[in-house]
Amino acid sequence: FRAALTEAGLKPLEGETPIVPIIIGETADAIRMSELLLDEGIFVTGFGFPVVPKGTARLRCQVSAAHTRADLELAVAAIRKVALKVGVLT
Numbered sequence: 001f002r003a004a005l006t007e008a009g010l011k012p013l014e015g016e017t018p019i020v021p022i023i024i025g026e027t028a029d030a031i032r033m034s035e036l037l038l039d040e041g042i043f044v045t046g047f048g049f050p051v052v053p054k055g056t057a058r059l060r061c062q063v064s065a066a067h068t069r070a071d072l073e074l075a076v077a078a079i080r081k082v083a084l085k086v087g088v089l090t
Contacts, residue, residue: 008080020061030057040078
């Protein structure tokens, strides 16, 4: 999942836990992306300052064994689509 996010141009934090934070930058962008992703059927939490330092707002994804490869591919595609729409990716 992390590798697919990176290939899609996103910035997931490294790690081996099922929690995968994706650095977005601005709090408003992370919150907006979270809202738009829910419209796409993907539930992730967006959060920023003061929970994390300014400029490091993020989406918090949580992967489980119940997710299929197709689920994860759908999530990556939706996250990329929304990131483009919000202007996080160009």
